[in-house]
Amino acid sequence: MSTLMKPLLATLFVVWLSACGAPEPATPMTQAEAVSIEEAWIRETPPGAKVSAGYMRLVNAADAPARLIGATLAEAARAEIHTMFMQDGMMRMRQLENGLEIPARGQAALKVGGDHLMLMGLNTALTSGAQLSLQLQFADGSSTNISVPVKPAMGAADSHAHH
Numbered sequence: 001m002s003t004l005m006k007p008l009l010a011t012l013f014v015v016w017l018s019a020c021g022a023p024e025p026a027t028p029m030t031q032a033e034a035v036s037i038e039e040a041w042i043r044e045t046p047p048g049a050k051v052s053a054g055y056m057r058l059v060n061a062a063d064a065p066a067r068l069i070g071a072t073l074a075e076a077a078r079a080e081i082h083t084m085f086m087q088d089g090m091m092r093m094r095q096l097e098n099g100l101e102i103p104a105r106g107q108a109a110l111k112v113g114g115d116h117l118m119l120m121g122l123n124t125a126l127t128s129g130a131q132l133s134l135q136l137q138f139a140d141g142s143s144t145n146i147s148v149p150v151k152p153a154m155g156a157a158d159s160h161a162h163h
Contacts, residue, residue, distance in 0.1 A: 030142035034062035041151045044128045054117035055110050060102040067139035069099035077121025126150045
């Protein structure tokens with residue numbers, strides 16, 4: 001084969017490959033796409049109550065961790081991710097400033113007596129049986145909207161007084 005034919009064949013090969021439609025690299029999933037929400041619910045409130053809490057299990061299908069950093073609910077002035085802990089014999093709460101990490105190929109829970117979504121400045125009573133639209137925001141800027149039922153409180157362990 002002549003020295004002129006080799007570059008020509010190489011060029012034709014490259015043209016042929018591009019014409020065959022080489023697959024595009026896959027677009028990585030956003031955190032909102034990678035995380036599924038299971039068993040979500042919001043605690044009902046008595047009339048006049050200004051706070052409630054939201055609970056759910058977050059399951060991450062991605063090979064990288066995801067981070068839930070916030071939420072929006074039309075019925076609340078603000079929503080924060082809180083943790084509960086014992087201090088000086090009292091149960092206390094504080095906001096998780098960096099949100100909640102959902103491990104790669106793992107899960108995290110917002111649950112009664114533990115990490116939870118604190119809903120503050122409620123503008124209406126949340127009644128059992130209602131369906132609310134909750135937007136969850138993730139660290140990569142993505143978000144997802146879910147419909148969440150309001151359910152009765154589960155008992156004394158579900159108390160959410162700030163200390």
